[in-house]
Amino acid sequence: MAKTTPMRLLELMVLKDDIDSVLTYLGKLGDFQFQQDFNDSAAEEKKQNADADIFARLQSARSFLNIKDLDHFTEAVSLPTEEDRSEAVRIYTAAEDLHNREIECGENVKRVSSSYKEAASFSNLKVPYSQLESLSFLTLRIGRIEEGAYDSLASSFGSNAILTTLGNDKTKILAASSKKGRFFMDSELKKAGFVEINLPKDFKGVPDELLGALEGEVNSVKKELEEIQEQRKNFAETHKDMLLHLLQVFSVSSQLNSVKNKLESTDFVYRITGWIPAWESRTLIRTLDDLTKGRAGIREFLPNEVRSVLEGREKVPVQLKHGSLIKSFQRLIFSYGSPLYGTVDPTPFVAVFFTVLFGIMFGDAGQGLVFFILGILMTLNKMKLAGWEKFGRIFICIGVSSMIMGLLTGEFFASEEVLKPFNRFVHSLFGVTDYEKASEPILKLMPSGTDPGSVLRMFIFFGFTIAVGFIINTCGIIINIVNQFSLHHTGRALFGKTGITGALFFWYVIIFAVLTAAGIHQPAPYDFIIIAVTLFFTAFGEVFERLVEGERPVFENGLFSAIIGAVVEVIEIISSYLSNTVSFVRVGAFALAHAVLGSIIETMMNQVPAAAGKIGVLIAGNAIVIVLEGMIVAIQVVRLQYYEFFSKFFSETGREFKPFAFVYNCQGQ
Structure with a gap:
């Protein structure tokens, strides 16, 4: 049986001048997992990552410029040059300046528009001017200023207040501002020698000059905002390619700096330790030696030479290496847990069992063809289904x-x-010449009242699914036995529910029951002796494990406790093996349910007179079955894998191999 990929631990002593090139190579390689626990590194938090800040500012610029972000690297992984750094500062500074100007101008548009709308709403009202001061947004001032002070006052007001003349000599003016800006307006008016005019109590309306000035200001600031937005659009078009390039190189450098900040180091040397697949170790060592011109110190260790592994403080990371087809089923393994290092790789078994079980429960050539086509399209990246593309090959298999x-x-x-x-x-091909019989399905699942043999065929099919379950359970037990021997747990391999004694008990009972039910074998005393002996060693498995592996005392909690434990274990063994086997009846039940749904769709279609109606029922019915029943069957297959197969050998989980690799838009946080 194939086992997990052999691993090696490398210790690298790298000079400070070489650390960037070494980490860049490791990130590109994507097959080196750091041994250090970076998650708890307090030192890194104290060190700044300037390139991460640049990357964040570039991302803000990209967002402001409405440029679509990348989801992966589109160019070769590289670090930023000095020219890139200068360009980055220029681009994000210009973008930030545009952004600030747009925000300020947008606020001006809101403010001036609000002033104009409120003043305009009162333009036709004939109410005393004194009552206009109660406006919630606008503050008005009418009076005289010093001769020649108008231009400087208008300049000082800027966009904070509106100034208009009430005569030809520019000494009589009307000033308006928001309530919030009245203090600034009054202060500037005071500098211009403003003297308020006491209007008559019956002075009414909002002056046309004020409305005209406000309207002109609105048009002016709107035009300015449009010009800024046009500048943003042009800036985005001319700088898009460079910005995306800079995002990629600074994404790499920010990740590299994040890792570098967490490494052990002195003023001159960095220490790197990490795991790598054994088959790639020699190539990596040669490449690093060439890369550093022999300046790096490199040591290689077998897992059984690593103290933290021997002392149980660290688990060797597990890599499962497969071709693209089998690899697509790996996530089913790791979603349950990682196998222990050096144990059997269950992925090929999962691929076969998942495919077979799904096909049995979802038997329809047309609907399977839909899954097959979807799988082909997803594999060729011709169809995007919210991240399901990585399961394209699984769709092909189940199709x-x-x-x-x-x-x-x-x-x-x-x-x-x-x-x-x-x-x-x-x-x-089998000599059937009767037209009616030859037209019937090869495997007819639906029971029929006119066919007395249909019920028998249905039960035979259920027996077939139980046999499939027996094979899956057996494979799980064998994997566990091989694993325990590989881990040098001889006692666990020999005794216990999933050890050799448990396997012999399970196999013998099943074979004995089948032969007896078929009338091929008559029960004999030796049958019960074999069953009793294998059950005894299985029930007292923990005691015999301690005996074989030299642990003392053999009865850890006393003889009486061991007997009670064995009795409970007998009940658990019988019930679990029975449930593990009978559980696969559901495979046949779902296959029958699928056939019933197909029959219902066909019956409904035949009851619709119009051809268009028949097609509609056919399409809708099959679509519902493909989506809903497809999901239900997939869930049941996963459940059978987890509880009936994985439970046999996943008594302890390992550590998944997660190598360091550069990922776009990831700053190593």
């Missing part, structure tokens, strides 16, 4: 298995008519 099962059950998009020629062809 093929569903099509094979559909050919056996004679279903094609819930119809048995389409595959009748195929059924006749297959039956003819």
